[in-house]
Amino acid sequence: MGVLDTLGTDQVFYYFEEISKIPHGSGNEAALAEYLMNFARQHGLIARKDDANNVIIKKSASKGYESASAVILQGHLDMVCEKNADTIHDFTKDAIPLQIDGDFITAKGTTLGGDDGIAVAYMMALLAHPTLEHPALECVFTTDEETGMEGVRALDTSDLTGKYLLNLDSEEEGKFLISSSGGRRLKVSLAANRMPKPEQETGFLLRISGLLGGHSGSDIDLGRASANKLMGRLLYALSSANLPFSLVSVDGGMFDNAICREANAVLTIQPSDAEKAEQLLHQLQKTMYAEYRHAETDILITWEPLREEITNVFTTETKENIISLLLLLPYGVESMSLAIPNLVECSSNLGIVSTKADEIIFENAVRSAVDSRKEALCAKIERIAQLCHAKTESFGDYPGWINKENSALLALLQATYQDVTQKEPMSTAIHAGVECSLFAVKMPDLDMISLGPDLFDVHTPQERLSISSTIRVWEVLKETLRRMKPHQV
Numbered sequence: 001m002g003v004l005d006t007l008g009t010d011q012v013f014y015y016f017e018e019i020s021k022i023p024h025g026s027g028n029e030a031a032l033a034e035y036l037m038n039f040a041r042q043h044g045l046i047a048r049k050d051d052a053n054n055v056i057i058k059k060s061a062s063k064g065y066e067s068a069s070a071v072i073l074q075g076h077l078d079m080v081c082e083k084n085a086d087t088i089h090d091f092t093k094d095a096i097p098l099q100i101d102g103d104f105i106t107a108k109g110t111t112l113g114g115d116d117g118i119a120v121a122y123m124m125a126l127l128a129h130p131t132l133e134h135p136a137l138e139c140v141f142t143t144d145e146e147t148g149m150e151g152v153r154a155l156d157t158s159d160l161t162g163k164y165l166l167n168l169d170s171e172e173e174g175k176f177l178i179s180s181s182g183g184r185r186l187k188v189s190l191a192a193n194r195m196p197k198p199e200q201e202t203g204f205l206l207r208i209s210g211l212l213g214g215h216s217g218s219d220i221d222l223g224r225a226s227a228n229k230l231m232g233r234l235l236y237a238l239s240s241a242n243l244p245f246s247l248v249s250v251d252g253g254m255f256d257n258a259i260c261r262e263a264n265a266v267l268t269i270q271p272s273d274a275e276k277a278e279q280l281l282h283q284l285q286k287t288m289y290a291e292y293r294h295a296e297t298d299i300l301i302t303w304e305p306l307r308e309e310i311t312n313v314f315t316t317e318t319k320e321n322i323i324s325l326l327l328l329l330p331y332g333v334e335s336m337s338l339a340i341p342n343l344v345e346c347s348s349n350l351g352i353v354s355t356k357a358d359e360i361i362f363e364n365a366v367r368s369a370v371d372s373r374k375e376a377l378c379a380k381i382e383r384i385a386q387l388c389h390a391k392t393e394s395f396g397d398y399p400g401w402i403n404k405e406n407s408a409l410l411a412l413l414q415a416t417y418q419d420v421t422q423k424e425p426m427s428t429a430i431h432a433g434v435e436c437s438l439f440a441v442k443m444p445d446l447d448m449i450s451l452g453p454d455l456f457d458v459h460t461p462q463e464r465l466s467i468s469s470t471i472r473v474w475e476v477l478k479e480t481l482r483r484m485k486p487h488q489v
């Protein structure tokens with residue numbers, strides 16, 4: 001007996017539980033793709049799988065819908081694998097431990113994979129349903145969305161004929177997504193030149209912690225501090241206070257798409273200056289806390305002597321270049337949209353700083369709804385890097401997307417949503433990427449909307465999927481397809 005067996009609603013929850021038994025973190029989708037190919041065979045459906053493990057399954061139109069144009073439904077197979085520190089779970093072998101908590105499906109101590117397993121479950125339930133009325137369906141299951149949309153990049157769309165695409169990767173019911181931002185990642189690397197440590201200087205660890213962090217797209221307008229940027233200010237303050245020091249390493253952050261919560265620097269200083277440095281840092285902690293009191297709950301700056309022997313430090317030139325890069329590389333909102341209220345148009349995040357054997361790396365994630373602004377911001381980063389004698393590599397570029405005006409699909413979804421739920425729908429844009437932007441490049445005439453049920457705290461072990469919302473969106477999906485009779489669209 002499955003955990004979700006009591007939740008009827010055709011087979012949506014049944015398939016959601018089935019796929020949660022098959023590990024499917026990003027890069028590990030082969031087994032789930034094979035499971036879908038078997039599912040298609042068992043249901044007599046045409047299917048194909050490509051080298052990237054993307055799967056396309058087609059179902060022909062029900063009676064009376066033969067002349068309607070096909071509808072593409074799309075979601076991604078992969079999930080983010082995060083767990084609590086005290087949870088024992090192997091994401092390459094173990095089933096996601098589902099549980100029901102009030103109106104929510106959650107997992108015990110791990111991410112749920114509702115993002116985007118619910119899309120997979122919806123599509124399977126549509127494909128398996130014996131009596132639904134609908135146009136021809138083209139269900140597209142993509143891979144590696146979470147790590148850079150690699151699946152959809154590799155997807156050959158030449159056998160897709162649909163004029164409409166429903167992307168099922170949104171996380172707020174009743175908000176139909178019509179636009180997303182583009183992005184690019186930029187890796188700035190500075191050669192690490194070292195010299196022997198000046199005599200008498202001793203080592204200290206300078207640490208910034210206690211910051212809230214967050215998603216570099218959806219949380220970038222909250223005004224939170226970046227530990228990497230604060231580190232730049234602390235190091236600059238020490239050098240301008242005439243407290244000469246040498247720098248050994250600087251490190252902060254783990255993901256370029258997360259706001260940096262913690263940063264560390266190892267430095268050496270004359271023992272006679274150590275106390276003055278500590279006082280200055282203490283003062284700066286108060287100043288920064290006051291400055292960020294509306295955005296952060298805590299800013300901790302600690303300074304402690306290091307016992308281990310330090311032999312080499314960065315040359316003065318390398319140190320100065322590091323401080324300049326930390327101060328100059330952009331972080332936060334660059335511009336707000338004047339077209340859509342409250343939408344961040346363009347932003348940048350200095351997510352990771354890391355010291356390697358022969359270089360220091362600064363990893364940046366740029367997002368923009370307007371591609372030309374993205375180019376301008378990337379040019380700025382490149383020039384800052386050049387002025388600081390560092391080099392820049394960029395990768396993972398994807399364009400912004402805005403659906404066509406007067407979208408017939410949006411009008412249909414809004415009317416259907418209102419009729420089915422008695423609630424007022426909205427259309428919206430986000431400051432993050434969705435796979436629609438890469439479909440738009442391959443199939444420029446598509447009319448696309450992204451939608452989905454309420455999901456909370458995705459990409460964290462607190463991820464939860466609303467059961468009632470999942471049911472409402474399922475009813476909206478079925479009714480939308482039913483209304484696509486040839487004379488109605």
Ligand SMILES: [Zn+2]
Nearest residue numbers: 115116145169
């Ligand atoms: Zn997703």
